[in-house]
Amino acid sequence: MNESKKKSNLGSGRIAVRLLGALKPYWGLALLCLLVYAGSRGLFLFTPWVEGQFLDRVFGEKDVDYLFILVGVWFGIAFATYLTSLGTGYFVSKITGQTRRDMQLKVYQHLRFLPCRFYDNHTTGQIMAYVNTDTGAAAEGILASGWIVAGGVEFVITLVVVFWVNPWLGLFSIPFTLAVVYLPVLFRRPVQNASKQVLQERESISSRLQEGIAGSREIKSLGHEMRDMGFIGGSLNTLVRAEVRQAVIGGLTALGPLASWLGNPLFFFIGGKMVIDGDISVGFFWMATRYLNLLTFPLYRCQNEYQKLLRAGEGAKRVFAFLEENPTETQDGITGINLQGKVRFEDVTFGYNETEPVLENVTFEVQPGQLVALVGPSGAGKSTLLNLIPRFREPTQGHIYVDAHDISTLNLRVLRSQMGTVFQDPYLFSGSIEENIRMGARHPERVRQDDIIAAATAANAHSFITQLTDGYATEIGERGIKLSGGERQRIAIARVLLRNPKMLLLDEATSALDSETERVVTEALERLMKGRTSFVIAHRLSTVLNADVILAMENGKILEAGTHQELLTQDGLYARLYHLQFATSG
Ligand SMILES: Nc1ncnc2c1ncn2[C@@H]1O[C@H](COP(=O)(O)OP(=O)(O)OP(=O)(O)O)[C@@H](O)[C@H]1O
Ligand SMILES: [Mg+2]
Structure with a gap:
């Protein structure tokens, strides 16, 4: 009986906090990474303003000198964004690699000190799944949690800029952004269930594969090659079905785009009328549209990462349950003795x-x-x-x-x-x-x-x-x-x-x-x-x-x-x- 199936009931928030705890040894690096990322996105926030200036000053006022300045500014932003995203990529891969290694080592170390009893009740394939698949999934959860934090920071910066550009614009954006955030949280349960099934299928394939290899002599002598292929084939098919279901459910519950389907037409209607009435310039209208979309970008990112976190959370739960439900042999006791052998x-x-x-x-x-x-x-x-x-x-x-x-x-x-x-x-x-x-x-x-x-x-x-x-x-x-x-x-x-x-x-x-x-x-x-x-x-x-x-x-x-x-x-x-x-x- 697989003990990890009677898992502890951790919510995705608690899981995220525990996963972020794995970043503790690298908090300096993680902070640097967050700063570089915030810098990169912060620079990008200038682009709608540049575009607005382009429409109003270059086209509207036919200012050629200003055209040169704007092209220069655009080039500078593009290049700096490129450099900072390179930096972010480097830090992210370094941090995720190290946290994944830490987690795998922890699981392996735990495994090494488990009593024989544990090995009676778990197949090698199941154990391999803990070390590889589940810790791999959990490590993705660490990355996802990190991106959610980064997305949150980016959202706040963008919101400040939007309010600074125009407070009414900021107020207009709020209901739509709330929808992007709240809907996926509302539909998290089916995503979690689908992910759980994917991991269970992977575990059972791992078990079958391991036994198929270890018992290959017996399978040959019994002439059960095709039968074994049938089992593996069946499990692989179930896995594909589970993965497709996971993707479809994930897509259905990521209702973020709804906000821009509803938000953009409404804004086009109100803003368009204001341009016609001469209340705002074309440049301002364009800049505002772009800022609204930039505001949803970090939220989509959070939403995507949240989906990943839900999936990874199932792996993390299995890892945490494995570590908690199976106590290791004690390493205490008397040392420094030389036994005679009575x-x-x-x-x-x-x-x-x-x-x-x-x-x-x-x-x-x-x-x-x-x-x-x-x-x-x-x-x-x-x-x-x-x-x-x-x-x-x-x-x-x-x-x-x-x-x-x-x-x-x-x-x-x-x-x-x-x-x-x-x-x-x-x-x-x-x-x-x-x-x-x-x-x-x-x-x-x-x-x-x-x-x-x-x-x-x-x-x-x-x-x-x-x-x-x-x-x-x-x-x-x-x-x-x-x-x-x-x-x-x-x-x-x-x-x-x-x-x-x-x-x-x-x-x-x-x-x-x-x-x-x-x-x-x-x-x-x-x-x-x-x-x-x-x-x-x-x-x-x-x-x-x-x-x-x-x-x-x-x-x-x-x-x-x-x-x-x-x-x-x-x-x-x-x-x-x-x-x-x-x-x-x-
Ligand atoms: N890991 C285990 N889990 C549960 N029961 C076990 C386990 N290992 C052995 N047993 C049971 O304990 C009993 C004693 O087994 P044990 O292996 O000690 O016998 P043995 O005297 O060494 O036999 P043999 O001469 O066949 O090796 C048997 O009934 C066996 O089914
Ligand atoms: Mg014996």
Whole structure:
């Protein structure tokens, strides 16, 4: 379920204020930008006056000298306007680029510190949509809010000029300008709804696309290419429809032009009659018409930007909701400790949801350096138990201690830095083999080449790496796709060796490796486990035989604990599993 759908109810005004808050670090630049823009528009306000003078003095009085002056003034205004608009463009792109970056970084940083729980409930595509589409939309909202402020400033300057030229003209313009401002606010709801739908469609396309790429092997083998195309095609069509609806609704509710449809004819009628009666000159009539239109220009701009703000507001709401509704893992807690690796579970209960416990009243203790083998049928809770130790999940009841420390009091980074994990199907990052091994260290940039080779050698990976054409520089593709399962595991083992952790969490590969690979991997693992408290989800006979303690689990409970011999004589769960699984696995 996408949590952002139960969004907080922020109005567009509050959204605009929050978005403008993002400009805070750049207020100096923003102010400069506003001044340059105001200068540019202010200069432009002279043009109706120049035109009026042209009609009355040059044409009316046939003043040739004045013609030269006016041409010069016009040229000066045009050139200065060009320069100032260049400046505005530069500042605007700089400010929007930086605010967009800030927002994306904030979202990404938030994402980095979210607990595993969040990732259970959101698809990668949804998350990508938060970082890209939604923050992009929100950044447009910042720009739109900025333009609304600029439009407001320009309107006030223009209004002052209009009143200064003729107060009656100013009064005449007011009802029409109010219409331009008020109508789009009145019709904001449909625009918001249409925008919301566009963003939801983009999110669902992003999800589908990501799954289509990640699952491309499965889609091929199932022969579902056309079906997948059909889904994407359908979503794209819905998006186009939503976007068209958004544009149409936007156009319909932008009723600003109505003001000039009604205002101009009325003014032509009144003003035209005054010219005929000799009350005002042709030049004045022309200047007044132009000023009335100049007055509506910033309002149209505000109206357009307001439409954009409504659209962007939906993106911003999603971003704000994402940041507020998903709390990150705390970065507080005890630091500066060096753990020995004694582990104690005290009456630990845990469930992924409140109703169904997956682990119940788990209690055991392990001495530093011991090897603990977890065995049990599928779904017994073995991986879940492992995930509690680095606090990927938090117990709902009970306590876990490492040495004398309740792990809930320790700083997460410190706790996790003392642990190494090798999963069944370890994730390798795109990049070279060397980069992937180096990443295991606490300070990757300080690791020497020799250390990497030593770790790879201990992990029985050196010989296969040197046989590759590019050796350690070999690019392994996304998820290490260019390597075999056994090779990937050994790279992951080298990665953990470089880390040299006090505790080890290991999910042995269930897939049958050939006996030679099995031997080199097992050898590497044994070297890795030496001298570290190791929790291993065991699928190999050698592991259970070597284990100091075997924990036999079923339905989230530890039913038996002891060595291989002790548990065999009990003739319970372990003995049953042993005969079914381990005795035959070699
Ligand atoms: N992220 C999750 N959200 C909800 N339920 C989960 C989640 N992960 C596991 N479960 C449930 O918790 C139970 C225990 O799962 P767990 O992965 O710990 O079993 P396991 O003993 O490791 O099994 P296997 O040997 O198949 O790996 C299962 O019933 C599973 O459906
Ligand atoms: Mg498991």
